[in-house]
Amino acid sequence: MAFDERQYKPGPEGLWHEAGPYGAPDEVLVIDAKRTRAGILGSNNTLMARTKGTVGFIIDGTCRDSWECIVQKTPLFCSVRSPAHPMGRLQVISDNRPIVCAGVPVNPGDVIIADDDGVVVVPQEIADEVARRASLIQAKDRPQRRRGYELLGLPLDETVE
């Protein structure tokens, strides 16, 4: 058997398979990979996942082919960049079960919100109240920023409109 075949062969001889299906409408894939250097997420599988509806990727571990991921605008947060393949380096523990990712417990179905400041998990039990309060907070902040834009003569953008 050749290397390429053995790499993905199902069953005991195969050395790599993914924990579960990548790609579903509106999901954020949240992966605990123990901050290892093994590129579970790459340019090809993130692209395919997005065609099935995935809107974001969070991995405490490696993204590889990262320049291609940037060029194709993959919405991804990672703790490591490395070219290494996961085969021979990682094994599957679970799919869609409670995990701890980057220090925070995450249950399937919890809200994940992410931007340049970082990634926040909101447990589903408190999501309604958190969303309500967060909206109130932003509603106070935005008009103040808009006044600043106007005073400085800056063109308005989507963060103040």
Add this chain to the structure above:
Amino acid sequence: MPVSKETLALFRTVRTSDVTDALDSMGLQERYEMDPALRPLYPGICFASLAHTMEYDISVDKLMAMSYEAM
């Protein structure tokens, strides 16, 4: 209890800083922000949606040298 479409729509209009301020106001500081080692691939990425989780762990398997293509 699954998150409603209306709540998810609200999360898609706010910043992570609005969310952490909201959590602070509920007495839930320092619990839900992931390690800042997690960084976006490029500036300006933002999203809010529901988690599909996966876990992997280290294994050490010897990769044998062999031909790349099938004979």
